[in-house]
Amino acid sequence: MSHSAIQTIMNHRSIRKFKDKKLTEEQIQTIVEAAQMASTSSYVMAYTIIGVTDERIKEKLAAISGQTYVQNNGHLFVFCGDLHRTEQLGSQEDREQMQQSLASPEQFIVMTVDAALASQNAAIAAEDLGLGICYLGSLRNDVYQVSELLQLPERVVPLFGMAVGYPDHEPEQKPRLPIDVIYHENHYQPFEHQLPFIKDFDKKLHSYYEKRKQNNRNDNWSKQMIRKFSTPTRMDVGTFLHEKNINNQAD
Template sequence: MTISAIDTIMSHRSIRKFKNQKLSEEQIQTIVTAAQQASTSSHVMAYTIIGITDESIKEQLAEISGQPYVKDNGHLFVFCGDLHRVEQIGSNEERLAMQKSLESSEQFIVMTIDAALAAQNAAITAEGLGLGICFLGSLRNDVQKVNDLLRLPPRVIPLFGLAVGYPDQEPELKPRLPYEAVYHHNTYLQIEKQLPFIQQFDQELHDYYQIRTQNKRKDTWTEQMVRKFSNPIRMDVAPFLKMKNVNKQ
């Protein structure tokens, strides 16, 4: 990895305001081709990337997400886990033989990891081209409607979006958990030993929110996590997956 690539990774920040300028076809192809070069389990490449150019679809996705930058960006990619392609290349007899595996939790994990690795390649490439990006898990706010809008066949599920474009803001670099809390030696570091690092991070994040130029607030990571997990969301995802014949066993 070149130093410039490391610098790109280390300077990542989410961009939520883009200039009114579309990506070129060359930029889109470069980003997708780079995504395809990501590692993939057993060469399955269990994902499909859908570029959204229809303004009506983008508006509906923005409504689902609740975020305007789903519509107002240079290009919107939707990353889908895809086991439909693998299933369809087999004969009827072969499809029957593959069914148990295709419905397994293991293959659901494979498709999710494959898509995430491809998306991270896409994100780094976009940033390397001087563009900004924002991942969009909020598309799962109504996963069934996204599925219907994109006309996804069985065993294809919408995982997340990636908004890409020319940045129209310069947000500060947001701090991350301390290295010591994330990287453990040989065995899992018990939570009692993680707590001092988490408390350190709480203070760092609190200070960050106080000095950043936009959306100043009083908050900590611990408070955010308690709020988040005290409010279950997207509980329709599990039955949706089973309906799509994914993650059933």
């Protein structure tokens, strides 16, 4: 039975356990072509998608991430921000003139947004094909090693991965923040306006965590966020970006 795009989107949940069945070349091509149809800033298409099929590389990426489903899936995509391709189009003189722009924080935002938009198209396409997906920010646990494994040149950075495959479990759908917290009309609403809705959401999420079939626990969203941002993580990413000559603000 076919689903509308909205039904597919509304049914999303992260899949972390996949059947031992690889995607076909046709499925991979459809997912990538769907990704390419996403909007892109100034037609730059400042991203590259790397499909990882070498099991040795997948094993190393899984070790970096600490997540088995980075290796055990139907196909692994890595979404990279890419300004290398754009830089190589010009002559030596052109490249010298492009340096300041290519290294700017603005173009880092462009590559990140382009890749994110493409990946969401890919995710929806995969789910519409009856597959499951999981985003993998954990690849940034060692961004230097990931870059080395994937042989990424200057101005190409690994942003996140996406594991895709045939679901081997049916996780409950995790609640989202209320629309009153996320959507503000005309101007940013003060935190005091948002707080009652967040408190209600914390109660809802606490109930979800207590009742879900796997990994149930006593927790809520506010506690999670405080824990997350109280312990700095992946602090080497900024240095890595500078060494790749990206996100460097001119003096």
